[in-house]
Amino acid sequence: MSGQAVLLFGFPAIVGVAAGYASGGRLGGLVATRLRALWLVWLAGAAQVAEYATDRLDGRPGQVLRSVLLGATFAMALGWLLVNLRGRSRVLKTAASTALVGGLLNGVAIALNGRMPYSPSAAATAGIPPGSKTAKNIAAAHDSRLSFLGDIIPVPPLHAVISVGDILITLGAAAVIAAAMHQPVPRHTPEGRHDSNHQRTAPDDGTVHPGDHRPAPVHHRSSWRDDRRLTPHRRRRLT
Numbered sequence: 477m478s479g480q481a482v483l484l485f486g487f488p489a490i491v492g493v494a495a496g497y498a499s500g501g502r503l504g505g506l507v508a509t510r511l512r513a514l515w516l517v518w519l520a521g522a523a524q525v526a527e528y529a530t531d532r533l534d535g536r537p538g539q540v541l542r543s544v545l546l547g548a549t550f551a552m553a554l555g556w557l558l559v560n561l562r563g564r565s566r567v568l569k570t571a572a573s574t575a576l577v578g579g580l581l582n583g584v585a586i587a588l589n590g591r592m593p594y595s596p597s598a599a600a601t602a603g604i605p606p607g608s609k610t611a612k613n614i615a616a617a618h619d620s621r622l623s624f625l626g627d628i629i630p631v632p633p634l635h636a637v638i639s640v641g642d643i644l645i646t647l648g649a650a651a652v653i654a655a656a657m658h659q660p661v662p663r664h665t666p667e668g669r670h671d672s673n674h675q676r677t678a679p680d681d682g683t684v685h686p687g688d689h690r691p692a693p694v695h696h697r698s699s700w701r702d703d704r705r706l707t708p709h710r711r712r713r714l715t
Contacts, residue, residue, distance in 0.1 A: 488646050492653025501657030509656045516556040523549040531611035539590035542611075550583050565658075571651030578644025585625040585639070586612070593620045594627035598637045601630040 493503070527545040530538055557576060561569050586592050593616035596606060607615060616623040627637040 488649035488653060492650035493657070495650060496654040496657030499654060499658070501654060502661065503657060504661045505657045505659040506653060508661045509659050511560055513556055513559045516552045516559075520549045520552040520556070523552070528611040542590060543587050546583055546586055550579065553579065565655065567658075568652060568655040571648050571655050573648070574651065575645045575648025578641040578646075578648060581625050581641035581644065582639055585622055585641070588621040589614070589623075589626075592626055592639070593617075593623045594637045595623070598628050598630040602632050602637050603635045604637065 493506075496503075496506070523545045527542055527549070530542055530545075533541065554576065557572055561572055582592065591610075591614040592612050594613055596615050599608065599615070600606060609615070613627065616626055620626070625639060625641065627639045627642075629638050629640075629643070630636075631638055
């Protein structure tokens with residue numbers, strides 16, 4: 477549902493950046509945070525797109541295929557988190573773990589029911605037409621399992637119904653962004669570059685230091701020769 481996309485992507489970004497600034501963080505820390513193995517994220521996204529393609533595949537085959545794609549998505553997401561959380565701060569690890577727990581709760585509900593069950597009454601409160609069905613959502617029935625982990629919380633302004641897992645994912649993602657803003661930013665040394673540039677561009681005053689075998693500047697040698705050609709009379713006039 478489109479409202480869920482806003483909550484899972486837009487809301488964490490806005491709240492996370494605001495919380496990061498409020499707690500003394502800087503956007504530079506977030507930008508400087510190195511992410512490893514991004515190819516796992518792309519593969520997980522591809523698995524999610526493939527799961528949406530099973531919209532019209534019902535029955536046992538559809539449930540099995542969606543469960544396989546869901547398991548692959550979580551395996552790649554978990555692997556990506558483990559790779560990127562290595563060496564991070566405890567706060568960042570806790571925030572990412574919160575989001576991961578939320579994703580696992582959603583995954584359990586989807587795996588047991590084939591799709592994410594949602595409460596019809598909550599959907600009606602959110603303004604969603606009754607009986608709506610997508611590749612990932614289906615109305616909860618009397619035989620739905622662990623339906624309390626499904627989408628049971630209405631969000632009328634967004635015309636969406638979310639789950640407890642969605643809330644954990646949203647809060648965890650916002651906390652990850654805020655914590656990443658406190659990561660140290662690599663500092664460059666412009667003073668050192670300025671000094672080296674100054675040494676390269678400093679004018680040569682012609683002074684020859686000990687150990688410096690450079691020839692004297694041309695204008696100094698020519699001035700000495702010109703002075704040597706002067707007659708004693710002209711030298712007295714110049715002095």
